[in-house]
Amino acid sequence: MKETGKFGFWSIVLLGMNGIVGTGIFLLPNKAYSIIGSASLGVLLFDAVIAGCIALCFAEAASLFTRNGGPYLYAKHALGDFWAFEVGVLKWIVTVIAWAAMAVGFATALGAAVPALSGDFAKDTISFILIVGLTIVNIFGVNVSKFVNNLMTISKLVPLALFIAIGIFFINGANFTPVFPQDTYVDGSFAQAAVLLFFAYTGFEVIAIAAEDMKNPKKNLPRAIIMCMLLVSILYMAILAVSIGVLGTDLANTKAPVQDAFNVIVGPIGMYVVLVGTLISMGGINFAEAYYAPRVATSMAEDGMLPSALAKRNRYNAPYVAAIVTAIASVLLAWSGSFTTLAAISAVSRFTQYLPTCLAVIIFRRKWADKARSYTIPGGYLIPVIAIGTSLWMLAQAQTNQLLWGLGGCIIILPFYYSYWKKKKAGLIKNNDEM
Template sequence: MAKNKFGFWSIVLLGINAIIGSGIFLLPNKVYELMGTLSLAVIFFDMLLAIGMALCFAELSGLFNKNGGPYVYARAVFGNFVGFEVGFMKAAVSIIAWAAMANGFATALSAVWAPAAVPCVMQTIIVVLLAVLGILNILGVQFSKLLNNIVTVGKLLPLIFFIVIGALFIDGGNFTMTLPENVETGSFGAAALLIFYAFTGFESIATAAEDMDNPQKNLPRAILMVMLIVSAFYLFIQTVSIGVLGASLASTKTPIAAAAGTFMGSAGAILVTVGTLISIGGINIASSFLTPRTVIAIADDHMLPPVFSRYNRFGTPYVAIAFSTILAIVIALSGSFTQLAAISVVSRFTQYLPSCLAVIVLRNRQPDRISSMRLPLGPFIPLISVIVSVWLLVQSDMQKIIIGLGGLLIGVPFYFIMKKQYLNK
């Protein structure tokens, strides 16, 4: 194994870190408010969809060993234009999400350290956090790998503790199959779209393939392992939250902390708060590593200025990292990403749908090209994933769909400018 590359278990930890962020600490109450005890069914539904999509990514990652993930798959199957659009959206969403998470870390810190709520202090925290992670990323993969592994283990331990101890305090009577009084016809779809945000991030695992040891073998297995672990955590956390809090789960703003406080007192609430900070800090670390890799992948294909393809003596794409970090700082300080965070799940389907379709096209176009992880049941899994994804998108309101997919239109002129300047040279 190459010394400075991610091995199998480091890839798994990176994937978990890229998915489990602040959402898991806030999701139980929101989905319970919409669907009551059937919120478990909503999470199970999203779990099946996410695993289906992840399996598509697993098969594709077994065919490619280049940075870029969804961008690479879309470009190889559908051509430069579609590839650029997917890459453009992925880079934009990744940078915005990283900015949002940096702001989220400062906000979470303000809950336990009041000065962090002061605007100038909060802005300083955001800038320092993003800048330090950018610098560590520039210094080499080894720094990012070590920090990611430590923080991922640190974020999982409080959740494991919450699940194991909380299971002893579950009240079976809280699982009566009833729906909230204000439930509407589209509540299941709305809840599924809302909670699917907590599953997003798995598509980023393949983004840094070139920084991973034997990616065509390790990535497919790691993607499946990550999704199974994350899904198990989500189901167990929701089960404990319902079992401990019952109907009061819908009215609490910090569900896991409230549940932990119920069976462990103030010490439990503090433990979960620390876990929240570690979790959000961890997803910032994963974002700092994964986000620039999409930029470098597009640049390597001559669809961005060649300066983005420059590497330093540590073997890291320092220009792409610096660009992503600076842009993330600007967006984070603007304070305008609350709405963007709400529509980010819609934007991510610009990566999911082309990747699922790419599996079907590649199988028909190159039947002799076999991935190290080939999906069973022929085209069934990618086809169902596409159909369910489209249904899930329809559950969103039109404004979010327009804004979420509007980035595709913004990318069009950029593509033709880049094509004229660099692609044909």
Template sequence: MNSKLGFLSVVLLGFNAIVGSGIFLLPNKAVALVGPFALVVVVFVALLTISIALCFAEVSAKFEKNGGAYVYAKEAFGEFVGFEVGFMKWAIAIIAWATMATGFSEALGAWIYGSSELPISFKAIVASSLVLALTLMNLAGIGLSKFFNNLITLAKLTPLLIFIFVCLWFVKAENFQPFLVLGTSSAGEVLSFSAAFSAAALVIFYAFTGFESLAIAAEDYKNPKKDLPRAITWVMIIVCVFYLLIIGVAIGILGLDLAKENAPIAAAFDRIFSGYGASIVGIGTLISIGGIATASSILTPRVGHALASDGLVPRIIAYKNKAQTPVVAIIITGVLTLALVLYGTLIGSFAVLAAISVISRFIQYVPTCLAVLVLRKRKDLPQSSIKVPSFVPVIAIIISFWLLINANGEQLIIGLGGLVVAAVFYAFAKLAGKKF
């Protein structure tokens, strides 16, 4: 089995890393804020996120090593900035993987137990088993992981394609009228257009994130300098088309009633298939969460491997076996993820930990977008196959600051706290001998 990922596999990995259970729950929140105008918001956000993705695409063509945003920040702005980006990315990716594993156990539990309260032991066993299985699969080599990722991505596409092409015939034009309907605040007051638009854009924005992870595993791609920029671009275009079709079909079937549904895609399916929608969407949700967990199991350890390769965490973490599998990074990542899963299912909650993700996105996007302008001047680096206009990184940076400004106070405090923790680890590395 080929041990490297070709272009199609990289595209499928990127799609898997972005499209998750959120697409089954997204449309109601956006439509509640702006009505069918949510389709315009999707296009707007797609253009914004594509501008950020294009920055990743340009700088990714200059490197063939693991790490993604960490590598770009380190090369453009030095070791400390790179470490801050890499440390936060690794920590958040582990938290995200643990959260998804727990979410999978809850989705499966809802399927089995219905409305009954889920046994804690059930959630712990299912979530832990998923993490262990994906860790073992990853240890077996990128070839097996590639096969499973491709398989589950295609399985994820199936219910979405069924929804689009079957339900498309039941779309009614009158359900798109009125096209703009402003939502209300928690106090019951009608929102201004700008407030409703920005709130809807934020909801949709997070559904597009995940593309930045695609560059992390560059060493496991057949031709990263050529395939990665193209893959990032194509993934974003495909996801944008899928989101437009899915939200458009859901609105076309349910109209403004979609805003009242907690599970809008299931409700649209039920309207067509008379009660079978919940079952179809339940299967799709499980596959989607499992798919993102699979992509996380592949990508997350590669961040730790990149940090270790540069001596910013113990070098033993960079060890690869004869098959070029970063086994130590995979084991450490798996153990930490398993510990968080057990914490989340048996003891506490992931709500506080997951809040850091807002800042994590910010500190990956801004340095990478700035790196586009800095690394272009480096004569020792190869020219990129994609060169974006200089205004694109500027727009992308503005978007990232907009994202940060719209984060709540708790997220900002926790996220900044994560940066402080990263700085402490960096200082420790220096005091321990500059390099581990």
């Protein structure tokens, strides 16, 4: 693919922000405030540091590779085929399920805004059109995908930027005291709020999955990951601060905090601006899932871990077979409505991306000490160790059923790995050490 058709630095940043900034930030401020009051600003900053440490590990790992795959690729070269298979397959499965759930979420939100579209048939039709439409965009290659992503990301950020720019003049400083409103803080509140808000930062782990579609990925990906996390952190802090400053203790009781706060500031027009922004944001996160999911499968197929047909590309260099298979699976899941285990599996699967990547940074420094890197985390092993420790702490906060579902997912895919291992041992699959 020609360099001119690939994602440049700022397009990578927008792609990353599109994958991180979903509907959560429109809904989380009230939940966090109800747990720990205005101290939720401190918790959000704490989470930014934690997520930042993990993201820095992804940035350093990304500086060594130009292939698609991201966490799967890092696990393969650092920990071997078994862990790479677990990381890659779980990521693909969870992304397919997540896309189905997000498509239904978009259809549900649209139905709430337009009652005529609230029926089950309408929801199924909307989710089908959304998944198929985004798959077609994906099949037309990087140029079209880049344009659509940039447009959707900027469109979703505009309402949030307006909310911050206008809302900052309506902040009431008294709403930030006391830091812990009566009855909001109890033992365990900090950990509960930290886990809740942490997931608003997730999504950065997929940025490197499409490295081949990016200009000079060894240089641009690390910089883009860092810039993306910095901008998202500033955006989140500003949104939460304005929400608290405008609504005060009422924030704990609202179901749509940003919408209600903007309604207080500029009237009903503000509420509708945020509603449109929410729908665009949901559409944007759907696009991010549509773009990344096939590329996980394609990278694994190129290594022989999944059927070779999934590695096929069309004249636009798009992984069209993987895109179609992913879309079919997502449509069927969207129509089934079976999402009860999604949160349980995804809560654990996130850390199957984080822990191997943070470990890989340490391993790569020893294994490839002389290999050139465009970015190295300062402070030696301190930040990777902090990232590993905080990832384990976050994982420990998961409920028992979430851990069991996550473990079950790892076990279920073992027979498929065994099949791959047998073929490789028999010499039917060649090693692919391309980076």
